[in-house]
Amino acid sequence: MLPELRTPIPGPASRALAERLRAHESHNVTYLSDGFPVFWERAAGTNVWDADGNRFLDLTGAFAVASLGHSNPALVEALAGQASTLLHGMGDVHPSEAKVRLCERLSELTFERWGAGTGKTVLGCSGFEAVEAALKTAHLASGRTGVVTFENSYHGTGYGTLAAGAMPRFRTPFARQLAEIGEVLPFGNAGLDPLRSTLSRGETGAVLVEPVLGRGGKTVPEPDFLPSLRSLCDEFGAVLIADEIYTGLNRTGRLFACEHWGVAPDIICLGKALTGGFPLSACVGRAPLMDAWPVSDGEAIHTSTFLGHPAGCAMALAALEQHADPEVAAGVAATGERLRAALSGLDAPGAGDVRGLGLMLGLELSGDVDSGALAAAALGAGIIVLADGPGGGVLAFAPPFGISDEEIRFTAGWLQEYLTSLFGSSS
């Protein structure tokens, strides 16, 4: 549904909540300004309602989590059903059946589907935990410490992911505490020659890659990039880790983005849309590789209190049931084409190329468009959208898959009007 605003944005209730938060939350966490944020009260489908009763159109999918729609009824039902019977298990001691079924299902949908044997899983809560479990696996399996990542990648903010290589903004403040294990190479084919020479030194155990850059600006690599990573990893015995926390589960119009290039990684990391709204992530790897971990002797060497949370597992199973339907991927591809066409059709000087895949798209903004001001203006018009990419120069689109043609037209219409009001028409 289109936005319906009852107050100026942010309204009085949101402003009052912001003041209270300012007093009691670390001031690095929530960005508080005149135009930001609105406080969310409820959400359904593509819409979010704030504390003032305003209805917004969400083009972010709430960080690409709400792919199947906010408060997807089947996911809510799975959560409620699980919560009413078993709200917490003992993840690595006395787990729930839901954890068993989720590990089986993840294997079926990844390595078994790819004809690459079975998969074994380490579950986590946040996405970065899945990446860190993958990095630990690669270290145990290869005996090597080195990790290669790529420029403008984002793998989360844990110390392990920062050590592997992260955008300077996240890494630099903590750099003195981080082991020097990472090497950051150009993303795309420009990174292949340097990768070959790094791998040939024999110190690299893991090559960690987002098949399409998410927060880094929705950049799609050249068609031979992923296949070349696969063959270089095979040649030099490094573990290929696909971080599909953003791209996974149909976001790019395929169940997993690496399938666009016919590449099966050694490990795939999932999170975000895996549950559609519960903090649960998964590191799924080829069984022989995952067996590099020692058998538990009663004390796991990698665990956490909420590992394999039954509510998260139940939601993930419900989400995977929907994602496994090939019509979901086809629908995302078709809707993505319509959104791409609408954005490509913008006739305004600030609007550049459209990039990305499926419903993971980015509109390049010319240097003279302040993307923060654009996001605030959009919010004021009832549209929730964020910018990403280097310097925030890309307007990011990762809406719930159910975004309608009317909502797409509305979005493009608003952008056209806003950019024209900044610069005038390009014609």
Ligand SMILES: Cc1ncc(COP(=O)(O)O)c(C=O)c1O
């Ligand atoms: C590709 C990718 N990897 C890892 C992460 C980190 O996930 P989380 O924020 O759940 O730790 C993100 C989050 O945006 C991501 O996009």
